[in-house]
Amino acid sequence: xxxxxxxxxxxxxxxxxxxxxxxxxxxxxxxxxxxxxxxxxxxxxxxxxxxxxxxxxxxxxxxxxxxxxxxxxxxxxxxxxxxxxxxxxxxxxxxxxxxxxxxxxxxxxxxxxxxxxxxxxxxxxxxxxxxxxxxxxxxxxxxxxxxxxxxxxxxxxxxxxxxxxxxxxxxxxxxxxxxxxxxxxxxxxxxxxxxxxxxxxxxxxxxxxxxxxxxxxxxxxxxxxxxxxxxxxxxxxxxxxxxxxxxxxxxxxxxxxxxxxxxxxxxxxxxxxxxxxxxxxxxxxxxxxxxxxxxxxxxxxxxxxxxxxxxxxxxxxxxxxxxxxxxxxxxxxxxxxxxxxxxxxxxxxxxxxxxxxxxxxxxxxxxxxxxxxxx
Amino acid sequence: xxxxxxxxxxxxxxxxxxxxxxxxxxxxxxxxxxxxxxxxxxxxxxxxxxxxxxxxxxxxxxxxxxxxxxxxxxxxxxxxxxxxxxxxxxxxxxxxxxxxxxxxxxxxxxxxxxxxxxxxxxxxxxxxxxxxxxxxxxxxxxxxxxxxxxxxxxxxxxxxxxxxxxxxxxxxxxxxxxxxxxxxxxxxxxxxxxxxxxxxxxxxxxxxxxxxxxxxxxxxxxxxxxxxxxxxxxxxxxxxxxxxxxxxxxxxxxxxxxxxxxxxxxxxxxxxxxxxxxxxxxxxxxxxxxxxxxxxxxxxx
Numbered sequence: 001x002x003x004x005x006x007x008x009x010x011x012x013x014x015x016x017x018x019x020x021x022x023x024x025x026x027x028x029x030x031x032x033x034x035x036x037x038x039x040x041x042x043x044x045x046x047x048x049x050x051x052x053x054x055x056x057x058x059x060x061x062x063x064x065x066x067x068x069x070x071x072x073x074x075x076x077x078x079x080x081x082x083x084x085x086x087x088x089x090x091x092x093x094x095x096x097x098x099x100x101x102x103x104x105x106x107x108x109x110x111x112x113x114x115x116x117x118x119x120x121x122x123x124x125x126x127x128x129x130x131x132x133x134x135x136x137x138x139x140x141x142x143x144x145x146x147x148x149x150x151x152x153x154x155x156x157x158x159x160x161x162x163x164x165x166x167x168x169x170x171x172x173x174x175x176x177x178x179x180x181x182x183x184x185x186x187x188x189x190x191x192x193x194x195x196x197x198x199x200x201x202x203x204x205x206x207x208x209x210x211x212x213x214x215x216x217x218x219x220x221x222x223x224x225x226x227x228x229x230x231x232x233x234x235x236x237x238x239x240x241x242x243x244x245x246x247x248x249x250x251x252x253x254x255x256x257x258x259x260x261x262x263x264x265x266x267x268x269x270x271x272x273x274x275x276x277x278x279x280x281x282x283x284x285x286x287x288x289x290x291x292x293x294x295x296x297x298x299x300x301x302x303x304x305x306x307x308x309x310x311x312x313x314x315x316x317x318x319x320x321x322x323x324x325x326x327x328x329x330x331x332x333x334x335x336x337x338x339x340x341x342x343x344x345x346x347x348x349x350x351x352x353x354x355x356x357x358x359x360x361x362x363x364x365x366x367x368x369x370x371x372x373x374x375x
Numbered sequence: 376x377x378x379x380x381x382x383x384x385x386x387x388x389x390x391x392x393x394x395x396x397x398x399x400x401x402x403x404x405x406x407x408x409x410x411x412x413x414x415x416x417x418x419x420x421x422x423x424x425x426x427x428x429x430x431x432x433x434x435x436x437x438x439x440x441x442x443x444x445x446x447x448x449x450x451x452x453x454x455x456x457x458x459x460x461x462x463x464x465x466x467x468x469x470x471x472x473x474x475x476x477x478x479x480x481x482x483x484x485x486x487x488x489x490x491x492x493x494x495x496x497x498x499x500x501x502x503x504x505x506x507x508x509x510x511x512x513x514x515x516x517x518x519x520x521x522x523x524x525x526x527x528x529x530x531x532x533x534x535x536x537x538x539x540x541x542x543x544x545x546x547x548x549x550x551x552x553x554x555x556x557x558x559x560x561x562x563x564x565x566x567x568x569x570x571x572x573x574x575x576x577x578x579x580x581x582x583x584x585x586x587x588x589x590x591x592x593x594x595x596x597x598x599x600x601x602x603x604x605x606x607x608x609x610x611x612x613x614x615x616x617x618x619x620x621x622x623x624x625x626x627x628x629x630x631x632x633x634x635x636x637x638x639x640x641x642x643x644x645x646x647x648x649x650x651x652x653x654x655x656x657x658x659x660x661x662x663x664x665x666x667x668x669x670x671x672x673x674x675x676x
Contacts, residue, residue, distance in 0.1 A: 153474045154409050162653040173646045328490035334483025338476040339468045
């Protein structure tokens with residue numbers, strides 16, 4: 001094995017060194033997704049022994065990526081990162097707690113509008129609006145989801161769709177006269193930091209990266225916290241969780257509130273970069289893109305969300321001439337993935353076991369033994 | 376009198392919702408799946424109807440009303456086959472995969488259909504030719520006005536729904552359909568070919584939806600590719616309102632939603648009518664998730 005051809009692969013997921021050079025595109029779909037995602041042995045070993053080394057390498061990569069790019073691609077990178085953040089926020093609801101949320105973009109829009117309105121009406125500097133955006137999105141997350149938590153599965157999905165549409169229509173109809181109607185708000189101030197106005201895309205990239213790193217650290221802590229484990233239980237078997245003394249309604253609501261709050265934060269960052277926001281932010285399509293980032297990328301898994309964001313945001317951006325076909329591509333990806341690999345490209349081990357049964361999950365990624373039946 | 380007028384308009388729109396809601400409710404009855412693609416199949420009915428009408432009459436409906444019959448039959452057949460195709464490709468492989476994968480696959484199928492329509496027919500609004508025999512109307516005492524078009528579409532909707540009711544309640548296949556919807560496993564044990572019944576459901580539901588697309592487009596005169604999403608969601612609300620899985624419920628829910636929406640747009644504000652429709656959905660799901668006529672689905676909510 002010719003190891004460590006660092007040039008292209010970079011940090012996380014360099015595919016196995018096979019004929020990569022001769023036919024880089026057609027060689028990949030041939031191997032199964034499971035093989036594709038498996039890192040080479042040396043990398044897996046390194047990841048197990050020195051996880052921080054990998055993390056450091058990835059961080060360095062993220063810091064260096066925008067440097068050789070032009071402004072357009074820096075914006076694409078910013079956008080991808082922002083959608084990773086949004087994906088991670090939705091992942092709390094969909095991935096950790098196992099609840100359907102097909103109106104998540106509404107909370108993103110709420111965050112953006114909060115920042116925009118505070119900035120335009122009261123002249124609050126943009127970075128100072130971040131806490132307000134978080135609080136408003138969290139508050140609405142609480143208010144809207146409190147009465148519907150007893151609903152399950154597709155009923156919950158439908159109600160969240162309805163909430164998303166109601167939010168969008170309320171913004172379009174210029175509710176309270178402060179949302180600017182169908183045109184939205186424009187002329188929002190850019191964020192200022194240490195006296196510098198953050199104008200160039202690269203500044204926004206690093207600002208986003210800062211929050212993204214905070215998000216990832218927070219998510220990893222959350223995953224392993226008491227609350228995270230409670231979510232796991234509720235997702236796998238709600239009745240059993242309730243029997244073990246978990247207040248399932250409360251725990252589910254916390255997932256909605258935390259997820260919504262984080263989406264609000266991302267919304268405020270978005271408003272600061274684009275300076276123009278419209279009710280289209282709350283479109284159903286946006287919610288579906290977010291949902292796909294989580295579910296197709298890998299439910300419950302942080303690297304999966306990265307894969308999802310690249311597939312759903314970066315690729316369509318890079319293939320702009322085919323833009324009209326983006327929805328079709330999304331649709332095909334959804335149908336094919338659900339049939340071939342319902343747990344997503346890079347799922348968390350747990351979700352994979354839930355979806356496929358323990359035996360198959362082990363077959364795909366050889367791991368430790370252990371008997372017992374998956375659900 | 377204005378109230379009565381709004382009521383008439385509401386019944387007209389409600390009969391469209393009812394026709395589309397039937398497709399949702401039938402599929403939900405047998406598969407327990409929200410067929411998100413249904414709204415887009417409905418929208419395809421409008422596009423195919425437009426193509427067929429244009430082909431048949433080169434833009435003007437020379438023969439008037441009777442032209443609707445062959446066009447309607449054509450749309451029914453095409454959309455029914457498309458419905459079966461969607462079931463075969465996107466739903467059948469996921470029959471045993473739990474709740475989440477079919478839901479996402481259904482959304483995916485909807486996007487494919489919508490994107491195809493947008494790319495093949497263009498994103499702009501399309502106008503339907505006027506039907507010569509249906510332009511006028513009658514004015515009753517007190518200024519209540521009923522268009523011939525309204526009478527026509529409500530009549531078609533009633534005939535189709537009556538035929539469906541007879542089919543489901545008076546034929547062997549219909550009985551088998553109800554059996555599968557009550558308990559698929561027991562139905563299979565009784566010798567019913569469940570796959571065939573599901574295929575038939577996917578013939579009839581989308582077929583009716585396609586015809587609904589044709590008459591909706593005829594009624595409004597113009598539409599674009601987002602018709603499927605907005606109308607489909609409303610029709611789904613109608614299905615839930617009446618009690619999903621329940622065929623008379625879908626009809627009742629559709630009429631009710633049509634009337635509520637028209638009244639809301641007349642007496643509150645047209646801008647907020649959609650919000651009121653969604654609010655009705657949210658309230659009904661919180662207060663009575665089984666819908667007005669549903670009792671069977673209680674345990675699944």
